[in-house]
Amino acid sequence: MDSNQNIEMGSxxxxxxxxxxxxxxxxxxxxxxxxxxLIYSWCRRSRLSPEDSADLMQDVFxxxxxxxxxxxxxxxxxxxxxxxxxxxxxxxxxxVKTRLGRAQGQGGADAQEFLNQVAEQDFGDLSSSSNxxxxxxxxxxxxxxxxxxxxxxxxxxxxTTIDDVAPAVVAEELxxxxxxxxxxxxxxxxxxxxxxxx
Numbered sequence: 131m132d133s134n135q136n137i138e139m140g141s142x143x144x145x146x147x148x149x150x151x152x153x154x155x156x157x158x159x160x161x162x163x164x165x166x167x168l169i170y171s172w173c174r175r176s177r178l179s180p181e182d183s184a185d186l187m188q189d190v191f192x193x194x195x196x197x198x199x200x201x202x203x204x205x206x207x208x209x210x211x212x213x214x215x216x217x218x219x220x221x222x223x224x225x226v227k228t229r230l231g232r233a234q235g236q237g238g239a240d241a242q243e244f245l246n247q248v249a250e251q252d253f254g255d256l257s258s259s260s261n262x263x264x265x266x267x268x269x270x271x272x273x274x275x276x277x278x279x280x281x282x283x284x285x286x287x288x289x290t291t292i293d294d295v296a297p298a299v300v301a302e303e304l305x306x307x308x309x310x311x312x313x314x315x316x317x318x319x320x321x322x323x324x325x326x327x328x
Contacts, residue, residue, distance in 0.1 A: 146325075160274065160325075163270065163274065164325060166191075167270065168267060170183050172218050173187060186225060190221055193217050268326065271322050279317065279318065283314040283317060286314035287314050287315045287317075290311060291319070297315075
């Protein structure tokens, strides 16, 4: 069994944030693996170059390191994903303002319009209740889960949920009980919710 499979499946998204706040390396890796590509895509959509987007993504995570201890997920503060977007948007605006300040003869109405566009972008519903997951978040979460669970658990989930095969048929294919198939499906879906709710 992969060492990742020893991760407790019952942990919650809140506990992942608590582990990040406690500076646990595997929790930081999990957060950067899920949200790094999302932050990068926000930067690219804001017309930053690939190099600037990668640099800015690192800046965002540096801010997260500094401020994560004060972040609390609630109605007032919103979701973790929303908080990341706020940090990213501010960093994009700061970068553009800095560049415009250095480049003589640039700016004016066009530059102000660009800054306003960045401020108004939301790139979809970033709330934790969103049913639409931007930029492959679900795909990355599924890859993480696949490495955490046994192969039979993953196959039972995939066959019943994605392939829409009856649990009894999957149970026969895998040589396990129908109850075990339902348990596997439930475990993967619960873990997906945990990863995607922060």
